[in-house]
Amino acid sequence: MIKKKVLITGGAGFLGSHLCEKLLNQGHEVVCLDNYFTGQKQNVVHLIKNPFFELIRHDVTMPFLIEVDEIYNLACPASPVHYQYNPIKTVKTSVMGAINMLGLAKRIRAKVLQASTSEVYGDPEIHPQTESYWGHVNPIGPRSCYDEGKRVAETLFMNYHKQNNVRIKIIRIFNTYGPKMHPNDGRVVSNFIVQALKGEDITIYGDGTQTRSFCYVDDLLEGMVRLMNSREDFTGPVNIGNPGEFTMIELAEKVLKLTGSKSKLVYMPLPADDPLQRKPDITLAKKELGWEPTIPLEEGLKRTIEYFKTII
Numbered sequence: 001m002i003k004k005k006v007l008i009t010g011g012a013g014f015l016g017s018h019l020c021e022k023l024l025n026q027g028h029e030v031v032c033l034d035n036y037f038t039g040q041k042q043n044v045v046h047l048i049k050n051p052f053f054e055l056i057r058h059d060v061t062m063p064f065l066i067e068v069d070e071i072y073n074l075a076c077p078a079s080p081v082h083y084q085y086n087p088i089k090t091v092k093t094s095v096m097g098a099i100n101m102l103g104l105a106k107r108i109r110a111k112v113l114q115a116s117t118s119e120v121y122g123d124p125e126i127h128p129q130t131e132s133y134w135g136h137v138n139p140i141g142p143r144s145c146y147d148e149g150k151r152v153a154e155t156l157f158m159n160y161h162k163q164n165n166v167r168i169k170i171i172r173i174f175n176t177y178g179p180k181m182h183p184n185d186g187r188v189v190s191n192f193i194v195q196a197l198k199g200e201d202i203t204i205y206g207d208g209t210q211t212r213s214f215c216y217v218d219d220l221l222e223g224m225v226r227l228m229n230s231r232e233d234f235t236g237p238v239n240i241g242n243p244g245e246f247t248m249i250e251l252a253e254k255v256l257k258l259t260g261s262k263s264k265l266v267y268m269p270l271p272a273d274d275p276l277q278r279k280p281d282i283t284l285a286k287k288e289l290g291w292e293p294t295i296p297l298e299e300g301l302k303r304t305i306e307y308f309k310t311i312i
């Protein structure tokens with residue numbers, strides 16, 4: 001194995017902290033960069049004693065210079081509640097963050113991976129979503145700061161690749177869950193588990209018939225690292241997610257069953273532009289990366305519930 005020096009932006013967040021751990025376990029050197037907006041030092045504190053791990057407070061909207069072999073660009077709030085808190089900052093993080101990381105990759109000839117999202121498909125009109133679908137995004141709606149920011153980031157990645165030969169990889173991540181999600185993150189899996197464990201009402205937005213496909217964090221990261229290591233001329237974008245599709249009512253019922261909670265379902269207004277359905281077509285990931293998810297929803301939920309029991 002060749003030991004690599006890897007920069008992970010957003011490395012103190014949910015996915016980033018798992019990625020730091022995975023790459024250190026594989027024997028690489030990891031630099032974790034974060035401004036702690038939605039991430040926490042707590043997520044990576046156990047890694048600090050490792051001499052091959054470095055933690056740096058920095059905002060990706062500002063240029064950053066370092067010598068590394070690979071960059072995973074994950075910095076960006078991912079939960080609708082957090083990315084809508086300061087929408088201008090969210091756009092800046094995606095767009096200026098991409099420009100800064102691509103400029104760095106160009107200068108030091110590093111390979112750079114962009115954490116894109118299923119949100120580039122917006123409220124999709126085709127189902128399941130393939131990478132060739134251009135999407136259905138409201139450019140001025142409440143989710144646009146995230147969706148359009150991520151779309152521009154993809155544009156920047158493709159153009160740095162075509163114009164400047166920067167080696168790029170684009171992963172379109174579908175809803176991912178697991179241990180180390182922040183209990184107040186606001187995303188549906190963490191909300192339902194925390195509510196169930198506390199005996200509070202389970203908040204279903206809308207009528208609960210909207211669907212999502214939930215991927216366990218370990219599966220997602222395996223796909224992400226395989227993409228980074230994929231053949232040189234494969235840039236993506238590639239969907240990584242679990243094609244199992246569930247309504248929010250089905251998800252709530254599973255959480256209630258697995259926690260043994262007596263919490264009641266309560267119905268609240270559906271947020272504007274909330275996509276009605278989402279499910280990845282993972283044919284490309286299977287073909288190019290030999291990847292498919294291995295952890296079914298119930299198993300992943302059990303592991304996530306065990307984690308939340310330790311912190312609540």
Ligand code: NAD
Pocket residue numbers: 009010011012013014015016033034035036037038039040058059060061073074075076077078079093115116117118172173174175176177
């Ligand atoms: P997260 O909110 O837990 O992590 C994001 C991290 O980025 C946090 O540590 C945060 O502090 C940091 N950050 C935010 N703005 C920053 C800035 N300006 N400078 C430096 N650091 C900054 O979310 P996550 O679920 O770990 O998501 C990681 C990445 O994956 C994001 O880019 C997100 O858009 C993408 N993604 C995640 C999912 C998912 O379901 N988890 C789905 C699609 C895409």
Ligand code: UDP
Pocket residue numbers: 079080175186187188189191192203204205206210212248270271274275
């Ligand atoms: N949702 C819900 N209750 C909650 C949080 C979210 O019913 O407490 C719904 C939300 O309206 C959406 C789905 O769950 O339809 C997934 O929401 P999340 O914020 O996790 O991710 P995204 O909408 O970005 O896929």
